[in-house]
Amino acid sequence: MMPDMLWKLFEITVMLALLIPIAATLVWVERRMIGIWQDRKGPNRVGPFGMLQSLADLLKILGKEDWIPPFSEKAVFTLAPVIGAVCVLMSFAVIPFTPDIGVSDLNIGLLFFLAMTSLAVYSVVLAGWASNSKYAMLGGMRAAAQTVSYEVFMGLSVMGVVLLSGSFNLREIVLAQTDGWFIQSQFIGFLVFLIAGIAESHRLPFDLPEAETELTAGFHTEYSGLKFALFFLGEYLGVTLISAMSVVLFFGGWMMPSPLDTWLPPLVWFIAKILFFIFFFILLRTSLPRPRFDQLLIFGWTIMLPLALVNLLATAVLKLTGVL
Amino acid sequence: MLSQLRTMWLVLKHTFTKADTVEYPEQKPYLAPRYRGRIILTRDPTGEERCVACNLCAVACPVDCIALQQTIDDDGRKRAEFFRINFSRCILCGFCEEACPTFAIQLTPDVELAEYERQNLVYEKEHLLINGPGKYPDYNFYQQSGIAVGDKAKGQGVQEAAPIDIKGLMP
Numbered sequence: 328m329m330p331d332m333l334w335k336l337f338e339i340t341v342m343l344a345l346l347i348p349i350a351a352t353l354v355w356v357e358r359r360m361i362g363i364w365q366d367r368k369g370p371n372r373v374g375p376f377g378m379l380q381s382l383a384d385l386l387k388i389l390g391k392e393d394w395i396p397p398f399s400e401k402a403v404f405t406l407a408p409v410i411g412a413v414c415v416l417m418s419f420a421v422i423p424f425t426p427d428i429g430v431s432d433l434n435i436g437l438l439f440f441l442a443m444t445s446l447a448v449y450s451v452v453l454a455g456w457a458s459n460s461k462y463a464m465l466g467g468m469r470a471a472a473q474t475v476s477y478e479v480f481m482g483l484s485v486m487g488v489v490l491l492s493g494s495f496n497l498r499e500i501v502l503a504q505t506d507g508w509f510i511q512s513q514f515i516g517f518l519v520f521l522i523a524g525i526a527e528s529h530r531l532p533f534d535l536p537e538a539e540t541e542l543t544a545g546f547h548t549e550y551s552g553l554k555f556a557l558f559f560l561g562e563y564l565g566v567t568l569i570s571a572m573s574v575v576l577f578f579g580g581w582m583m584p585s586p587l588d589t590w591l592p593p594l595v596w597f598i599a600k601i602l603f604f605i606f607f608f609i610l611l612r613t614s615l616p617r618p619r620f621d622q623l624l625i626f627g628w629t630i631m632l633p634l635a636l637v638n639l640l641a642t643a644v645l646k647l648t649g650v651l
Numbered sequence: 652m653l654s655q656l657r658t659m660w661l662v663l664k665h666t667f668t669k670a671d672t673v674e675y676p677e678q679k680p681y682l683a684p685r686y687r688g689r690i691i692l693t694r695d696p697t698g699e700e701r702c703v704a705c706n707l708c709a710v711a712c713p714v715d716c717i718a719l720q721q722t723i724d725d726d727g728r729k730r731a732e733f734f735r736i737n738f739s740r741c742i743l744c745g746f747c748e749e750a751c752p753t754f755a756i757q758l759t760p761d762v763e764l765a766e767y768e769r770q771n772l773v774y775e776k777e778h779l780l781i782n783g784p785g786k787y788p789d790y791n792f793y794q795q796s797g798i799a800v801g802d803k804a805k806g807q808g809v810q811e812a813a814p815i816d817i818k819g820l821m822p
Contacts (some may be wrong), residue, residue, distance in 0.1 A: 362670070614655075
């Protein structure tokens with residue numbers, strides 16, 4: 328019992344110690360990639376290829392005054408960024424990285440993930456409300472509406488996967504893809520999940536809660552210093568999380584087709600797949616403009632929700648008739 | 652939806668295009684000869700100061716960053732007793748250059764005007780004066796104008812006729 332528990336604690340510590348630098352590195356990767364796609368160079372001064380840029384930014388942001396506006400609801404204001412970061416970090420507990428690595432083999436891992444992404448909206452809504460400022464309030468309200476509508480079909484889109492694998496356990500879902508990844512049969516489900524995931528993590532083109540051109544910085548307008556950094560951490564870990572979940576649910580997790588799987592260890596394949604999605608997220612950010620808020624909601628309720636339902640229905644019918 | 656995908660494809664193609672960045676401190680960007688940068692005071696081809704301290708530049712200056720005082724030498728040449736430009740105010744608009752009747756004040760393509768001490772941005776005449784004629788190498792104000800100065804009397808200028816004897820009776 329004891330060594331087991333120690334091993335888990337060790338695993339959790341390593342995960343936490345890695346995830347936060349990974350989020351910081353992602354900021355640099357994103358800025359470099361956006362630079363490349365916009366025919367610029369991006370940050371390339373601090374350290375080799377500018378890799379230490381995030382460290383420099385972090386040091387700067389730690390040196391900033393951590394200002395709590397006197398007009399804000401102070402306790403909630405302080406709590407909101409913590410909720411956001413903790414919820415995203417908690418979700419990583421259920422992700423199976425390789426056959427051996429993975430903090431928890433929760434038998435409702437998928438539901439846990441959905442619950443945590445839903446809880447994360449409290450961070451944004453509370454931040455918007457506690458800031459007691461117009462922009463933050465508008466951002467928080469947008470976040471609430473957006474998350475509520477996109478969460479619905481995010482849950483529905485992964486139910487096809489659950490139907491096919493017969494389990495909510497993420498490790499079993501990965502193992503159920505030994506014969507073929509779910510992207511083959513669940514392509515529509517994947518599209519809906521990805522779009523919902525972008526909306527859930529407030530990434531462009533669905534970053535309306537923090538649309539800087541209209542709302543200054545949306546829900547985190549009043550935040551500075553370490554609390555702002557926590558929001559940033561949450562956002563970039565959210566990107567990693569959605570990428571990891573896409574890989575686990577639709578792209579076979581750590582598994583690769585026969586000749587490829589012997590070339591590199593499973594963890595490397597898993598990370599490579601996640602990186603592919605992260606780059607996709609960054610490409611989305613560089614290329615697509617932000618829709619209007621009503622367009623976003625109409626798109627969600629009239630296109631994505633029926634699509635998710637039809638996909639679920641078709642999957643169920645095909646599963647029952649034994650085609651899949 | 653197709654247009655979104657096309658946009659993404661077009662952006663993705665930029666992975667392989669060269670960056671337009673000029674990496675500034677190592678690589679200097681090209682600045683045209685008439686670029687409006689640091690202000691200088693130029694000299695005649697003969698090496699005399701061109702500035703006659705007429706104050707037109709100070710009047711034209713929209714931010715009042717030029718201060719000067721005229722003095723007249725014994726040979727009749729006018730020059731600035733002091734000439735001060737506060738570059739922490741200067742907006743490099745070039746109005747002073749346009750206003751200058753003697754081509755004395757000119758803007759150069761030097762834009763690296765950074766200092767740690769604000770006071771160091773206040774340039775006195777000795778900082779502004781250069782040894783050459785700047786953009787107009789052959790221009791000499793006193794040779795073009797009808798002013799008697801030093802060994803050049805009235806009517807000896809390049810485009811000048813001899814002065815008319817206004818008291819003479821001949822047509």
